[in-house]
Amino acid sequence: MNFCLRVGFRYFRSGGSQILLSIASVAFGVTVYLFITSLIFGLQKGFIATTIGNSSHLTLLPLEPEVRTFSVGDTKVVSSVLPFNEREVTLRSYLSVIRQLEDIPEITTICPVSAGSGVVIKGGQNRPVSILGIDEGRGSQIFGIGRSIVSGELDLSGQSCCVGSELARLLGLKVGDKLRVLSAKERVLVANITGIFKAGNINSNERLLYVSLANGQRLNDMVGAISRIESQVTDPFLVETTAARATLITNLKVQNWKEVNKDLLNGLAAQSQTTNIIRFFVLILVATSIASVLIVSVLQRSREIGILKSMGASSLALQGIFTYLGMLVGVSGASVGVGIGGALILGIGEIPGNSSIKPGYLFPIEIQGGFLGEAFLVTAGIATAAALLPARRAAQMNPVDVIRQG
Amino acid sequence: MLVQLKDVSKIYEGLVPFKALDQVNLAIDSGEFVAIVGQSGSGKSTLLNLIGLLDTTSEGALSIDGVDVNSLEDNARTTLRGEKIGFIFQFHYLLPDFTVLENVLMSSLALTSQTTKDDLAEAKSLLERMGVGHHAEKLATAISGGEQQRVAIARALTRHKPIILADEPTGNLDSINSDAVFKLMREIHADRKTTFLIVTHDERIAEQCDRIIRIADGHIVEDRAVVHQATV
Ligand SMILES: Nc1ncnc2c1ncn2[C@@H]1O[C@H](COP(=O)(O)OP(=O)(O)OP(=O)(O)O)[C@@H](O)[C@H]1O
Numbered sequence: 001m002n003f004c005l006r007v008g009f010r011y012f013r014s015g016g017s018q019i020l021l022s023i024a025s026v027a028f029g030v031t032v033y034l035f036i037t038s039l040i041f042g043l044q045k046g047f048i049a050t051t052i053g054n055s056s057h058l059t060l061l062p063l064e065p066e067v068r069t070f071s072v073g074d075t076k077v078v079s080s081v082l083p084f085n086e087r088e089v090t091l092r093s094y095l096s097v098i099r100q101l102e103d104i105p106e107i108t109t110i111c112p113v114s115a116g117s118g119v120v121i122k123g124g125q126n127r128p129v130s131i132l133g134i135d136e137g138r139g140s141q142i143f144g145i146g147r148s149i150v151s152g153e154l155d156l157s158g159q160s161c162c163v164g165s166e167l168a169r170l171l172g173l174k175v176g177d178k179l180r181v182l183s184a185k186e187r188v189l190v191a192n193i194t195g196i197f198k199a200g201n202i203n204s205n206e207r208l209l210y211v212s213l214a215n216g217q218r219l220n221d222m223v224g225a226i227s228r229i230e231s232q233v234t235d236p237f238l239v240e241t242t243a244a245r246a247t248l249i250t251n252l253k254v255q256n257w258k259e260v261n262k263d264l265l266n267g268l269a270a271q272s273q274t275t276n277i278i279r280f281f282v283l284i285l286v287a288t289s290i291a292s293v294l295i296v297s298v299l300q301r302s303r304e305i306g307i308l309k310s311m312g313a314s315s316l317a318l319q320g321i322f323t324y325l326g327m328l329v330g331v332s333g334a335s336v337g338v339g340i341g342g343a344l345i346l347g348i349g350e351i352p353g354n355s356s357i358k359p360g361y362l363f364p365i366e367i368q369g370g371f372l373g374e375a376f377l378v379t380a381g382i383a384t385a386a387a388l389l390p391a392r393r394a395a396q397m398n399p400v401d402v403i404r405q406g
Numbered sequence: 407m408l409v410q411l412k413d414v415s416k417i418y419e420g421l422v423p424f425k426a427l428d429q430v431n432l433a434i435d436s437g438e439f440v441a442i443v444g445q446s447g448s449g450k451s452t453l454l455n456l457i458g459l460l461d462t463t464s465e466g467a468l469s470i471d472g473v474d475v476n477s478l479e480d481n482a483r484t485t486l487r488g489e490k491i492g493f494i495f496q497f498h499y500l501l502p503d504f505t506v507l508e509n510v511l512m513s514s515l516a517l518t519s520q521t522t523k524d525d526l527a528e529a530k531s532l533l534e535r536m537g538v539g540h541h542a543e544k545l546a547t548a549i550s551g552g553e554q555q556r557v558a559i560a561r562a563l564t565r566h567k568p569i570i571l572a573d574e575p576t577g578n579l580d581s582i583n584s585d586a587v588f589k590l591m592r593e594i595h596a597d598r599k600t601t602f603l604i605v606t607h608d609e610r611i612a613e614q615c616d617r618i619i620r621i622a623d624g625h626i627v628e629d630r631a632v633v634h635q636a637t638v
């Protein structure tokens with residue numbers, strides 16, 4: 001293939017503005033490809049981090065009351081084994097469940113939660129809240145309160161509590177104030193506000209009240225029991241396998257974040273699909289530009305092709321020449337694109353601004369070495385493939401036809 | 407026989423099929439120096455293209471150096487062509503992006519995908535012989551038309567191919583250049599005993615060949631040896 005490469009390379013070198021233009025269009029294609037890939041990657045990464053970074057990946061709940069059917073004579077009886085009193089179902093043996101979960105290596109954080117409802121009273125005003133009793137250390141990880149404290153600090157020890165910024169605004173609360181909490185179970189806590197948090201979700205900021213687990217259990221009337229266990233895993237996208245294990249070990253109802261966030265996941269999948277469509281069209285553009293340049297080149301050089309054939313060059317060799325030409329254009333365009341485009345995207349990624357996904361920057365761009373390699377390989381590959389058709393055309397030229405026209 | 411045609415016809419298929427050669431019988435021996443003459447459109451190029459394996463016969467048998475070429479696959483024809491036959495056309499068809507020397511080497515490269523030291527030495531000596539050795543490193547487009555045609559001849563002569571087919575090789579040249587080019591071909595023939603088939607409109611040049619084949623309307627109407635007057 002020495003011959004093909006030599007002739008192909010010479011055609012490349014002496015191709016002039018035609019070749020330069022096609023290199024530029026490939027480079028442009030690579031840049032767009034890279035930009036889209038990095039932008040969507042950054043966007044999704046940021047989105048996922050804000051959405052599931054501060055939430056439970058795996059939630060363990062007590063089993064629902066069992067529903068049984070049995071027949072008495074001809075009649076079917078449906079019975080549910082309800083708890084003996086009217087309280088919600090709670091998890092009593094949670095300490096042993098936590099120990100079981102601690103044996104699953106993928107689970108990084110485990111937090112028992114006692115949840116219930118109530119009102120907070122300040123001055124003459126009151127507001128409905130969800131009372132969440134959590135383990136302060138582990139809960140701050142899952143609920144992200146530690147990071148979102150805007151005033152005071154996260155401290156749930158003793159009789160303290162943390163409230164959301166919206167609730168604080170509505171009731172005029174500030175750190176150090178005393179707040180009266182009346183639960184739906186008619187228990188009372190006079191709590192000391194130690195911190196005010198501002199989460200991403202306005203509803204949370206208005207409705208959530210964090211207290212210690214012990215205070216939560218008392219207020220929600222479930223001393224010795226909890227409502228659920230929340231946990232996080234190492235790789236949220238592989239949560240299903242961990243969920244299956246947890247179900248097996250604990251025999252509790254296990255809910256993973258994907259089940260709860262179906263809409264979000266569908267949205268992300270749709271976004272990825274859109275990205276793929278854009279990338280597909282960019283590649284089509286690259287392919288067409290290479291193919292059109294090569295078709296012109298083959299036509300312009302048809303006499304040379306004829307004479308090379310008359311000298312004994314095989315059809316395969318001629319196909320090789322123009323395939324190499326396409327490959328050279330593709331590889332140089334992709335190199336230029338990866339170099340200049342990569343630098344450009346890095347630069348764009350540094351532009352300061354106010355994106356909600358990546359605070360402080362205009363675009364939530366995340367470029368990765370792998371993207372450069374991928375963009376390079378994909379475009380160079382597409383370029384070479386696009387050359388095949390024109391190259392075949394060169395191979396099929398009949399020397400008599402082109403020489404006769406001389 | 408180096409080239410043998412038995413009842414060869416060539417029909418160009420098209421809207422109206424056209425019989426460009428009709429039942430042609432011809433035998434050419436190794437070392438002959440033949441002129442092919444005839445009116446425009448008589449079928450000279452058609453005959454040369456068939457012998458040169460650039461085109462296929464419609465009827466009849468054609469053999470080159472004992473090989474029945476009708477039975478050959480496309481690739482085998484290409485290889486046989488590259489090994490046995492050198493072409494010189496009215497137009498030089500040099501590759502414009504390559505130097506003069508590279509153009510001459512191209513016929514080795516096209517055939518074997520490489521060039522040896524011997525190929526290089528041969529190419530240089532042929533260029534010298536054609537009087538264009540000093541242009542070896544110039545681009546093929548940077549020399550005159552007469553010089554380009556000499557380079558094309560040098561290219562056809564590489565690798566000692568036994569048959570040279572020349573379709574109006576001097577058709578684009580002025581009379582001084584055309585005489586010079588023809589003289590070079592005669593010299594090579596004297597040296598190498600290469601077989602030459604030269605299509606020409608120039609009766610003066612035809613008379614300097616050893617044999618003249620005249621074609622009219624796809625038939626050979628005359629085939630005679632030329633008796634040369636003793637030259638001084
Ligand atoms: N591809 C083709 N399709 C149809 N007819 C053709 C084709 N090639 C040649 N012909 C016809 O065949 C006849 C012989 O053509 P050919 O080229 O062999 O003539 P020629 O003797 O070489 O003429 P000239 O001296 O003008 O070069 C002509 O009438 C020409 O029109």
Ligand SMILES: [Mg+2]
Nearest residue numbers: 450451452573
């Ligand atoms: Mg002709």
